[in-house]
Amino acid sequence: MLFDNHGRQLNYLRLAVTDRCNLRCFYCMPEEGLNFNKKSQILTYEEMERLIHILADLGISKIRITGGEPFVRKGLIPFMEKVSGIEKIDRLSITTNGTGPLDKIKNLKAMGIHSVNLSLDCLDKARFHKITRRDEYDQVMTYYRALLDAGINTKINAVVMQEHNLEDILPMCNLTHTDHVSVRFIEEMPFNGGSKGYKPIEWNHNKILAHIQSAYPDLEKLTDETNSTSLNYKIPSAQGSIGIIPAYTRTICGSCDRIRLTPKGELKTCLYQNGGFSFRDFMRNGATDKEVEQQFKKLFAQRAKDGFEAEKQKSSAANSFESMATIGG
Known part of the structure; x- marks a missing residue:
């Protein structure tokens, strides 16, 4: 087992395979996109596989493929199939925006994918277009239903934004009545690629929870898994669950078991780390x-x-608004 200097066991790698994305969510990047990396600047699949083998020998047993949007990179499924076959890797998951080809879902199922996190911030087509600057809502909802139909463990990741999607919180909770899905609400973070400024959020995890409890006063607290990033709840008799991720207030740092490799192969031992x-x-x-x-x-x-200590260690010249796509979500 591998431990950091604070006695925390590290066993979870978040591996970003690309910084490119076909959406332009305003909380992640400017409308014109980013200065995306050239092919020669990002890790090859062979380099990633080599690093995974080394990390597996060091105790890493869980991997989540992230981006950008992972499916915009060619050859992703064959790479994931190789990773799923590495003996010491127990869990392989992926985060996607749901715009990828539906026929790849059967490949995910066949390789024994542990879970798919679907980035979906609202349940309204017009608001979706405003947030993502793209008209892909129908495709994403079709993808969501296809994941459930395939019996894949599905989680929805929704960034809570005061000006844009508060009216979607309760409808998204309502999905759990009939769907075996975990709907997770994430505090907005400053990693927007300079598309807008940033100020401390008002809708933190406590306010999100209070809003949900106003509609569901009998909301049940679930027992969180060790190292869980979310505080988890359940509406009585619901099929699915609700999670709240304090990504900005960072109350979960004490049990963090995660490290990140960016598309360029830079190791981030904390999301808020510079470089x-x-x-x-x-x-x-x-x-x-x-x-x-x-x-x-x-x-x-x-x-x-x-995360607070990592943020303090940033150089004064560091970009406070680095895009999540370049970090690896």
Whole structure:
């Protein structure tokens, strides 16, 4: 087992395979997009597979594929099939915006995908278009239903934004009455790629919970899994569950078991960390597997205690509004 310098076991890798996305959600990036990485700047699938094998030997057993939007990168399914076959990887999951091809769902099912997180911030077509700047609502809802029909463990990730989707909170909770789905509400974070400024949020996890309880006063608290990012609840007799993720207030940092590799191969031991060590350059300059392993151990031994400490360590020149797509959601 692998532990950081604060005694927390690390066993979960969030691996971003691309920074590109076919949506333009305003809380993630500007309408014109980002200065996306060139193909030569991002890790190859072979480089990612090599890093996964090394991390698996260090105790990483859970992997979530993220982006950008993972399915915009060609060859994703064959890569995931290889990862799913690595003996020490127990859980392979993916986060997607649901605009990808429906026929890939059968591949996810066949490889034994543990869960699919579907990014969906509202249940209204006009609001969806305003938030994402794209007309893909019908496709995303079709994708959602296809995931449920396939019997895949499905979670909806909804970013709560005061000016845009508060009216969707209760309708999204209502999905859990009939659907075996976990609807998770996420506090808005400052990683918007400079598309807008940022101020401390009003709708934190406490206010989101109070709003849900106003409609469901008998909301039940569930027992959260160890290292869970969400505080989980259930409407009595509902098929699914409700989660609230305090991503901005960061009350979950004390049990964090996650690390991130960006599309460029930079290791982030915290979401709020500035920059990160480039394993892409390290490997391309000839580092052996043993040297890569030792570098991981060195970086894990220097991990910030929580997101606030990591944020304080940022240089004054750091971009406070880095896009989530470049970090790896």
